[in-house]
Each structure stands twice: as C-alpha cells, then as structure tokens.
Amino acid sequence: MSSSTSKCxxxxxxxxxxxxxxxMKRTWMRYVAPAxxxxxxxxxxGIASAAVVLPLTGxxxxxxxxxxxxxxxxxxxxxxxxxxxxxxxTPLGPGSVYDLRFYIxxxxxxxxxxxxxxxxxxHNISDNNNSTSYGDSVDRLSVQSFAGYAVTADYLAxxxxxxxxxxxxxVTIDRSTPDGSVVGFNFQDYNSQNLFQYTTLIPGAYSDYLxxxxxxxxxxxxxxxxxxGEVGQVTVQVPFGAIVSVPEPASLGLIALxxxxxxxxxxxxxx
Amino acid sequence: xxxxxxxxxxRVPLAAFALAGLLLLCGHAGAAPLLPGxxxxxxPGTDTFAGLTPVADESFTITAYDQSSNPRFTAxxxxxxxxxxxxxxxFAYQVTNDVSVGEPDSIEFVTLTNYSKFTTDADFVAxxxxxxxxxxxxxxxxxxxxxxxxxxxxxxxIANGDSTDWVLIKTNATSYDNNGTTNLQDGATxxxxxFEPVPEPISxxxxxxxxxxxxxxxxxxxxxxxx
Numbered sequence: 246m247s248s249s250t251s252k253c254x255x256x257x258x259x260x261x262x263x264x265x266x267x268x269m270k271r272t273w274m275r276y277v278a279p280a281x282x283x284x285x286x287x288x289x290x291g292i293a294s295a296a297v298v299l300p301l302t303g304x305x306x307x308x309x310x311x312x313x314x315x316x317x318x319x320x321x322x323x324x325x326x327x328x329x330x331x332x333x334x335t336p337l338g339p340g341s342v343y344d345l346r347f348y349i350x351x352x353x354x355x356x357x358x359x360x361x362x363x364x365x366x367x368h369n370i371s372d373n374n375n376s377t378s379y380g381d382s383v384d385r386l387s388v389q390s391f392a393g394y395a396v397t398a399d400y401l402a403x404x405x406x407x408x409x410x411x412x413x414x415x416v417t418i419d420r421s422t423p424d425g426s427v428v429g430f431n432f433q434d435y436n437s438q439n440l441f442q443y444t445t446l447i448p449g450a451y452s453d454y455l456x457x458x459x460x461x462x463x464x465x466x467x468x469x470x471x472x473x474g475e476v477g478q479v480t481v482q483v484p485f486g487a488i489v490s491v492p493e494p495a496s497l498g499l500i501a502l503x504x505x506x507x508x509x510x511x512x513x514x515x516x
Numbered sequence: 517x518x519x520x521x522x523x524x525x526x527r528v529p530l531a532a533f534a535l536a537g538l539l540l541l542c543g544h545a546g547a548a549p550l551l552p553g554x555x556x557x558x559x560p561g562t563d564t565f566a567g568l569t570p571v572a573d574e575s576f577t578i579t580a581y582d583q584s585s586n587p588r589f590t591a592x593x594x595x596x597x598x599x600x601x602x603x604x605x606x607f608a609y610q611v612t613n614d615v616s617v618g619e620p621d622s623i624e625f626v627t628l629t630n631y632s633k634f635t636t637d638a639d640f641v642a643x644x645x646x647x648x649x650x651x652x653x654x655x656x657x658x659x660x661x662x663x664x665x666x667x668x669x670x671x672x673x674i675a676n677g678d679s680t681d682w683v684l685i686k687t688n689a690t691s692y693d694n695n696g697t698t699n700l701q702d703g704a705t706x707x708x709x710x711f712e713p714v715p716e717p718i719s720x721x722x723x724x725x726x727x728x729x730x731x732x733x734x735x736x737x738x739x740x741x742x743x
Contacts, residue, residue: 304670419670429624472625476706
C-alpha cells in the first residue's frame with residue numbers, strides 16, 4: 246500500500262514536471278524564439294546596410310555606398326540649395342597660381358516621421374585647364390553643426406558624375422569629439438580595406454551624394470569647409486529644431502524581445 | 517669659341533641640361549620616398565631629431581571662425597627647419613589646439629605646402645606630443661604640392677589642449693623660406709605661414725641660364741639674324 250502511494254506521488258511529480266517543461270517549451274517556441282529571431286534579423290539588417298551610425302560624442306566608420314537606404318519609403322523632397330562658389334588662389338611663381346574653386350549643393354528631404362535628411366554634394370571646379378593655373382584637389386569635407394542630433398551617414402554610389410574618375414566616394418565618415426558638432430567626409434585616403442584604392446576629389450570631379458539622416462525637424466544655415474592644398478568654407482544647410490525620438494531597428498528588436506518575454510512570464514504565472 | 521657662339525651653336529643648352537640632370541640625380545640619391553600620390557612610412561613613429569642641427573623656428577596662433585563668425589578653434593602652429601649632416605634640410609611641424617572656452621572643435625585634418633620639386637620622407641616623432649596622425653599622404657597634383665595628415669579618427673583627434681607629435685619631413689632641399697602654409701580644418705578652416713623648401717640659388721641660376729639660352733635660340737631671333 247505504502248509502495249503504491251509512493252509510486253503514485255512520484256508519477257504525479259513526474260507529470261507536473263513534464264507539464265511544466267512542455268509549457269516552457271511551448272512558450273519559448275511561440276513567443277521568445279520568434280522575438281529573438283526578429284531581433285537578430287533587425288540587428289543583422291542594420292549591420293548589413295553599413296551606414297555609419299555616428300554617436301553623439303564622436304566616432305567614425307567605413308560607409309558602403311547604399312546611402313543609408315536613401316530615399317526611404319514615403320520620403321519627401323523639400324528643396325535644393327546651392328552654396329555660392331568659393332574661390333581661393335595661392336601664388337606659385339611668376340604668372341601661375343594654385344587654384345581652389347568649389348561649391349556645395351544641399352538637398353533636403355523629410356521622412357513620414359517628420360525628421361529631416363540632408364544630401365550634400367561637392368563639385369570641385371578648380372581651374373586646371375591652362376598653363377598658369379593648377380587645380381587643387383579636395384581631401385576632406387566637413388559640415389557643422391550637428392551637435393545634439395542623432396546622425397547616420399553614408400554615400401549613394403555612382404551619383405557623382407558619369408565621367409570616369411570624376412565620381413568620388415568618401416573613404417571614411419567621422420563625427421567630432423566631444424560634442425559631435427562636425428560630420429566629416431574624407432576623400433583622400435587609402436582605404437584600409439583595399440590598399441590599392443586611392444581616391445581624391447580632383448578638379449572637375451563631383452562627390453557622390455553624401456546622405457546624412459538626422460532626427461531634427463527643420464534646418465538652418467551652417468558651415469561646410471573643404472581642405473586640400475588650400476582651404477575654403479561656404480554656407481550650407483544643417484539640422485535645427487526639435488528632436489524626434491525614432492528608435493533604431495536594433496532597439497526596436499530589443500523592445501519586442503523584452504515585451505514578448507514579459508508576456509510569456511505573465512502567462513506562465515497565470516497558469 | 518665664345519659663349520655667344522656656343523649659344524648659337526646649341527652646345528650650351530645641352531651642357532646646361534646635363535648639369536641640371538646631374539644635380540637632380542645627386543639630390544635624389546639620399547632620399548626615401550613620400551612620393552606624390554602615395555602613402556608614407558611602413559614603420560611610423562621611428563624617426564627622431566637626433567643628429568639634426570636647428571636652423572630656424574617660428575610659431576603662429578590663429579582662430580578659425582565659421583560662416584556665422586563663431587570661433588570654432590584656436591591653434592598654434594610651430595614650424596622648424598633642421599639641417600642634416602649631409603647639408604640637406606628637414607622641416608618639422610607641431611599643431612596645438614589651444615585650450616579655449618566656447619571653441620568646441622577638434623582639429624581633424626592638416627595640410628602643408630609647398631613641396632613641389634622636392635623628394636620627401638615623412639614621419640612623426642613619437643612621444644613629442646600626445647596625438648599622432650592616422651596617415652600621411654602626398655598629393656599627386658602639381659608635383660606633390662601638398663602633404664596631408666589625417667587626424668579624423670576619434671583616437672587621433674587634436675582636441676582642446678592636445679598637441680600633435682612633431683611631424684618631420686626630410687627633403688633634398690638646401691634652401692627654405694617662410695612662404696609655405698599650414699592649413700587646418702574641422703568645423704571651420706584656418707591657414708598660417710610656415711617654413712617650406714625652396715630651390716637653391718644654383719638651381720635658380722641654372723633655370724635662368726636655360727631660359728636665357730632658349731630665348732637666345734628662339735626661331736624668330738635666328739631668322740632675323742640671318743636676314
């Protein structure tokens with residue numbers, strides 16, 4: 246008798262453990278696993294795009310040329326503003342000068358979430374066509390101020406010029422320390438991922454579209470500067486106004502994961 | 517045969533070109549490359565000032581303003597000329613982002629001019645400042661007019677209060693002046709005067725002789741002489 250009672254209670258314990266394990270497995274399969282998969286997928290998406298997410302306090306990275314998936318669905322064109330032509334010369338000797346001329350175009354787009362994206366393009370129009378003027382190349386473009394705004398930057402490949410050698414992509418994109426106010430695009434660089442790639446924005450060349458996605462709601466005048474053998478700066482458009490809080494895809498994935506876990510926990514304790 | 521006759525016979529130009537070529541070759545013999553359009557240094561940070569004799573030193577301070585006339589950074593650029601035991605000149609530069617309240621920018625890119633016509637071997641002198649460039653390159657335009665240094669990665673930023681390691685550029689020049697420029701950039705730009713190599717007087721003399729000879733032998737003059 247005692248042995249049958251004890252056998253029965255062991256069976257009950259086994260059954261309870263089995264049911265508990267089965268419930269946990271079901272919960273995992275129904276909620277947690279899909280949430281994890283979604284989070285991983287979103288995070289992987291973010292990595293694959295390789296747009297350079299620039300922290301508020303500065304950073305840098307190698308862009309991949311997909312323009313941070315620009316334009317996104319529902320993105321609306323607002324306006325295009327060309328800066329004045331900046332013209333700098335340095336005497337090289339009797340009758341000859343080193344010549345830097347450029348202008349920068351800013352295109353402005355808005356997203357359905359109300360945020361503003363900026364598309365910059367540098368055109369190097371330095372005079373390099375006669376024996377008295379040697380055209381300067383542009384090594385780097387910097388634009389400010391982006392202080393306080395979230396910034397994701399990239400370039401859009403093959404949007405500079407159809408002429409060979411005149412379509413120039415930045416090799417690196419960076420954001421300044423400590424306040425993140427300056428976003429810079431380096432054209433003259435050996436890409437550490439490809440030691441044989443040498444780029445510079447030569448006279449006559451256009452940069453590819455330089456796409457800067459922000460969480461600002463409007464825009465104002467800012468400063469863009471270029472450097473080569475000489476330097477020059479012009480007025481362009483930069484972020485302004487309120488900051489819209491738009492979580493990035495990986496954060497959305499994490500939020501979904503946390504929500505699913507809480508839901509599953511609640512269901513378990515309810516049973 | 518008089519010089520005038522030599523000029524007319526075309527022998528002086530040949531001699532002048534041969535001499536110029538010989539001098540250029542001599543200049544190239546001891547130079548290691550920072551070639552126009554090429555990167556530098558496979559062993560960065562190994563050069564030192566040992567064995568170099570100071571020749572000249574100057575420094576300038578400048579503030580960079582943006583398009584709204586706001587100050588973005590104030591920098592001091594010191595440049596030096598140093599002589600090698602062989603008699604050729606080296607040029608050294610150090611950039612300091614001066615401590616300044618309300619001027620937020622790091623300096624992230626620096627260019628130096630004018631290095632056209634000279635061979636260069638560039639490096640930074642480790643331990644003489646607190647930041648070094650990520651890389652250094654020489655432009656392909658105008659015979660390598662400018663040398664560019666990239667300080668844009670965060671670890672290489674010339675932030676408020678930072679000084680760069682001295683950048684040492686070995687050349688085959690034997691003369692200098694202070695009509696060169698050091699250009700600085702980040703949220704705004706600024707340029708200051710600094711030392712640069714210049715052709716030595718003998719080279720200028722050879723160029724002048726060559727120019728005079730070409731003028732003397734130009735076709736129009738000959739035909740007038742014949743007539």
